[in-house]
Amino acid sequence: MLARLCLGDLGSHKVDGGVFIDRNPELFSYILDWLRDGPSRRLPSSRLSCDQLLNEARFYQIETLSAVLELKVAMLLEHICKVGQVREMLGAIERYATPAKAAQLPKTLASLPGAPSLERAEVSAEEAQLTLLVLRDLRPQLAFTQARSFAGRACVQAIKSFVFGPRETMDLMDLVYSTSFANADTVWQVCKAVVERVILDVANAFALLHFAQQACVPSLEARARRLALSAFATALVADPAGFASLPSALLQELLEDVRLEVEEEFEVFKALTHWVQADAASRAAQFPQLLGAGVRLEQLTPDQLHKVDLHDLVAGDMKCVHMVVETVLDFHLTPDTRRRGLFDQGPHRVEDGESSQEGHAGLSVGCHALVKRPVPGQAVFRSQKRLRF
Secondary structure, three states, X not given: OHHHHHHOXXXXXXXXXXXOOOOOHHHHHHHHHHHHHHHHOOOOOOHHHHHHHHHHHHHOOOHHHHHHHHHHHHHHHHHHHHHHHHHHHHHHHHOOOOHHHHOOHHHHHHHOOOOOOHHHOOOOHHHHHHHHHXXXXXXXXXXXXXXXXXXXXXXXXXXXXXXXXXXXXXOOOHHHHHXXXXXXXHHXXXXXXXXXXXXXXXXXXXXXXXXHHHHOXXXXXXXXXXXXXXXXXXXXXXXXXXXXXXXXXXXXXXXXXXXXXXXOOHHHHHHHHHHHHOOHHHHHHHHHHHXXXXXXXXXXXXXXXXXXXXXXXXXXXXXXXXXXXXXXXXXXXXXXXHHHOOOOOOOOOOXXXXXXXXXXXXXXXXXXXXXOOOOOOOOEEOOOOOOOO
C-alpha cells in the first residue's frame, strides 16, 4: 500500500486499511515491477497470463495497470479469434496471385453481385477503390514492414471486402504481412492492369493521371496522359474536379505538350483560367508563368486575343499584358506591314481570292489582321513554336 500511495495510484474512494498479500509469486513480480518502475516494465505475452495478472491488478486496486491490461487482453482475444481465418484469407488472395489467374480477375470483378458488365468497360465503385488502394499501398518493398499505417489498414480492408463481401467485418491486418513478396507483386500488377484497361476513362483521366504520378505507376501515368492529351476538351468537361486538382507542375507539363489536341488554342486559355479560378488566392501568382509556357498566344485569332487582353487575370498582371502586346506586334510585323508601317490604317493588301474582310477584328492596339482559322470540328495538333518573352 505504501508503494501505491507513493505512485498516487489509489482510487478516489476511501480505503480503510489494506493488506498487501503475495497471492501468486510468479505474477507478484509483475506487480512489484509496475509499482517500482511504472509502465516501462514488461507485461506477459500470453492471453492467459495477462488475464490472470489483470485479476491481480484489480485485487490490489492498481488502476493504471488494470486499464493497460484490459486493453491488451481485448486485443489478444480479437487476434485469437482471427487466426483461423487469416489462412483462409491468404488462400483467397492467392487465387488472384498467379499468372494463370491474373487474366481472370476482370471477369471475376464483373461476376460479383451488383458489378456491371465488362462490355460497358466499367467496374463498380468498390472494385475501383480496391484497385487504387492496392496500387497506392500494396507495394512489395513496403507491404511487410511493421509500420501499419492508416492507409495500409484501408488497403487490407478493401481487399478483405473484395474477397469476402460486405458481410465480413473482421480486420485482417496480418494478411499483408503474411503474404509472400511474389504474391504481393502479382496482386499489384493485376490491379494495375485493371485500372489501365477497365477503369481509366475520359471521365477520370486527369484524376488518375495525378494519382498515378503520386503512386509512382509509370505505365498508368503514360496511359492517362495520352488519354488526357488526345481528348482534352472532352476530359475537361467530364472531369472538371480532377483537372482543377492538378498541381501546377503537372498542369504545365500538359499544356506544354505538343501532343495536346484541341480544336482551337483558345480552349487551352479557357482551361488555364478555370484551373486558376478554382483557387484564385494561391494560384493567381502562377498564372503568368503558365500562360507564357502553356498557351500558344500566336495561334489565337484576333477576336480571341482581344478577349484574352480583356480577361481579368491578364489585365491585372503587367507580365501577361506584355505577352499579349508582343504577340500582337509579332503578328503584324510581317515584311509587308513593316514596309507600310504598323499603324497605317489604310486597307490591307490581300492575296488573290482572299476576302479583305476575313478574320478582321479590332484589337486593343487598334490594328486589323488576316488569320487562317482552324477548320470547325477538326482537331489539330499544336505547333512546337514557342514565344519567348
